Amino acid sequence: MVPYVKTGGLGDVIGALPKALAQLGHEVVVALPYYRQIQYGGWTIHPSNIFFDVYLGPEGSPTVGILDGRIPGTDIPVYFVGSDPHFHRDGIYEFSDNAARYILFSRAVIQLAQSLGGKFDIIHVNDWHTALVPVILKTEPQSEATRDARSVLTIHNLAYQGMFGEGAWQYTGLPRRLYAWDRLEHQGAINFLKGGIAYADMISTVSERYALEIQTSEFGAQLEGTLAYRKERLAGILNGIDTDEWNPEIDTFIPQKFSFLDLTGKQKNKEVLQDFFHLPRRNCPVIGFVGRLVHQKGIDLLAGVFSRMMEEDVQFVMLGSGEYYYHRLFQDAHRAHPAKVGVALTFSNEIAHLIEAGADMFLMPSRYEPCGLNQQYSLAYGTIPIVHDTGGLYDCVIDYSREGAERGTSNGFVFHEFSTGAFFHGIQRAIEVWWNGQEAWKLMQKNGMSADWSWKRSAEKYVKLYERALEVPYFDDRQ
Numbered sequence: 339m340v341p342y343v344k345t346g347g348l349g350d351v352i353g354a355l356p357k358a359l360a361q362l363g364h365e366v367v368v369a370l371p372y373y374r375q376i377q378y379g380g381w382t383i384h385p386s387n388i389f390f391d392v393y394l395g396p397e398g399s400p401t402v403g404i405l406d407g408r409i410p411g412t413d414i415p416v417y418f419v420g421s422d423p424h425f426h427r428d429g430i431y432e433f434s435d436n437a438a439r440y441i442l443f444s445r446a447v448i449q450l451a452q453s454l455g456g457k458f459d460i461i462h463v464n465d466w467h468t469a470l471v472p473v474i475l476k477t478e479p480q481s482e483a484t485r486d487a488r489s490v491l492t493i494h495n496l497a498y499q500g501m502f503g504e505g506a507w508q509y510t511g512l513p514r515r516l517y518a519w520d521r522l523e524h525q526g527a528i529n530f531l532k533g534g535i536a537y538a539d540m541i542s543t544v545s546e547r548y549a550l551e552i553q554t555s556e557f558g559a560q561l562e563g564t565l566a567y568r569k570e571r572l573a574g575i576l577n578g579i580d581t582d583e584w585n586p587e588i589d590t591f592i593p594q595k596f597s598f599l600d601l602t603g604k605q606k607n608k609e610v611l612q613d614f615f616h617l618p619r620r621n622c623p624v625i626g627f628v629g630r631l632v633h634q635k636g637i638d639l640l641a642g643v644f645s646r647m648m649e650e651d652v653q654f655v656m657l658g659s660g661e662y663y664y665h666r667l668f669q670d671a672h673r674a675h676p677a678k679v680g681v682a683l684t685f686s687n688e689i690a691h692l693i694e695a696g697a698d699m700f701l702m703p704s705r706y707e708p709c710g711l712n713q714q715y716s717l718a719y720g721t722i723p724i725v726h727d728t729g730g731l732y733d734c735v736i737d738y739s740r741e742g743a744e745r746g747t748s749n750g751f752v753f754h755e756f757s758t759g760a761f762f763h764g765i766q767r768a769i770e771v772w773w774n775g776q777e778a779w780k781l782m783q784k785n786g787m788s789a790d791w792s793w794k795r796s797a798e799k800y801v802k803l804y805e806r807a808l809e810v811p812y813f814d815d816r817q
């Protein structure tokens with residue numbers, strides 16, 4: 339959860355959605371493991387007087403202490419679940435006892451709700467780590483605070499399911515009958531996410547397109563059947579972006595502010611970007627890439643089109659880190675084309691802002707993309723995205739070649755087949771329009787920049803989803 343701790347886009351979602359819900363008038367509290375990284379972050383967080391023991395099978399019933407904070411700049415409570423043996427560590431997710439760690443957290447969340455009192459309408463959990471919360475709510479006796487609570491599970495990336503060998507079952511404290519193919523058992527193992535999908539009142543994922551894709555064998559990561567079975571309860575809601583941070587009119591990271599009414603600042607940022615990467619200030623398209631250099635992001639496709647792209651009159655700038663092989667590859671590309679290629683093989687929020695503000699085009703050839711943020715940042719900054727036709731990319735980017743009246747609404751370039759040929763064709767089309775279709779280019783920029791990418795829109799959809807979760811028939815599995 340931004341600003342406390344972040345490993346990816348999920349952190350941005352949890353940082354933004356509670357605030358947007360509170361602004362719509364809802365009472366929200368957030369629960370988070372008290373990770374070591376938070377303890378050393380210098381936040382105003384106080385121990386509360388809430389303590390309880392949490393059942394954890396072979397580990398006995400460790401005592402958990404709750405700490406109390408507020409989302410900075412708001413009065414929204416954040417409760418941190420403190421258990422040093424589980425969360426006071428050097429990393430966040432990379433541990434072999436993750437089953438125990440997140441069973442502990444999931445049980446603690448429900449017990450916390452009970453300690454706080456009142457009555458919860460909705461418990462909204464994210465990804466496999468908390469997917470047992472809906473299971474526990476529906477299979478174990480609940481006190482007043484959570485008895486009528488409905489659960490919503492959001493899936494941010496189906497590739498991560500929380501699979502554990504059968505030996506981990508004893509930590510769950512769940513009855514053995516739940517170790518079944520239509521509950522938590524999956525291909526001979528325990529699957530936390532599958533349990534959440536089976537028991538949550540509503541399930542969502544982070545774009546409408548991804549909600550459909552994950553019901554197919556291509557994207558379903560073996561859970562397509564489970565998801566298709568629950569499709570009446572499955573919705574897609576596109577993430578918003580933080581428009582306090584990502585707004586070219588007020589962005590404090592970039593040299594020149596700009597808006598769709600006046601793009602001269604963008605041209606100035608382009609020159610600063612060229613200087614930053616030691617590229618000559620030339621009048622040609624600057625193409626950007628920001629992202630992890632990994633398989634999911636289609637980095638192999640980018641490598642595959644690279645030499646052909648270098649035959650065009652363009653410059654290319656890259657920010658990101660990932661697999662060693664690709665670090666080498668793009669370093670070599672920079673050495674081979676020092677006047678055309680700039681690489682920063684690291685992560686830097688500041689450089690990310692500069693690329694979004696200064697580049698003309700932005701590449702996102704992701705294999706799959708549940709939502710994705712950079713295409714939204716690009717659209718908001720008048721940087722035309724060139725994207726694979728998948729997930730949140732599909733939901734955000736409207737291709738230039740759409741015929742007739744719809745043409746006036748396009749904001750980027752979409753390629754369909756996941757191949758270097760199709761990707762390169764998309765890049766070529768963009769280059770062609772950049773040189774020869776100034777008016778069309780401006781219109782695309784304007785379409786992206788004037789659209790509403792804010793969290794308010796998404797939060798309103800979540801409220802509707804919560805309302806549905808309260809209306810649908812309640813599936814009680816207590817025996």
Ligand code: GLC
Pocket residue numbers: 346347348351494495544577707708709710711730
């Ligand atoms: C995951 C997905 C990404 C999404 C983010 C936030 O990181 O891979 O597409 O934007 O979650 O929902």
